[in-house]
């Protein structure tokens with residue numbers, strides 16, 4: 691990331707799954723509970739951005755059944771430190787928006803993403819949600835996202851800060867987590 695001192699208020703886009711909501715632990719627990727013979731992959735063994743790509747192709751339907759099930763998105767735990775960090779960023783005067791790309795199988799995913807935000811961040815934060823399949827058309831100064839390669843038709847106005855996860859470390863870039871975000875973002 692170029693030299694940047696964020697002395698002024700910034701428009702900060704923050705992804706939801708894998709940054710705020712712990713998709714990985716939710717999937718792991720649900721896969722174990724389903725009793726599939728194929729073992730659940732621990733987070734540290736995940737290598738692909740999409741969880742379906744880390745399980746055998748023959749299990750694709752079983753994998754998708756986990757995260758398209760009612761309640762899956764609603765009940766994801768929060769990633770440690772995320773709620774505190776977003777609250778702090780707002781208190782510092784930054785304009786924080788949650789920028790999330792929903793599943794194409796939207797029926798449960800989309801409303802439950804809103805429920806999740808209300809539950810963990812409060813009703814005011816629901817007004818800060820941007821649900822878009824394409825994040826390149828969304829304006830912002832920064833985008834904190836665990837997807838290491840965000841593609842779309844537009845040249846983004848935001849700088850991408852990769853939210854560090856074991857499955858995105860093959861890509862170079864500025865990265866942060868909720869333990870070091872103050873240093874990385876230089877706010």
Ligand SMILES: [Mg+2]
Pocket residue numbers: 705706707708709835836837
């Ligand atoms: Mg994500």
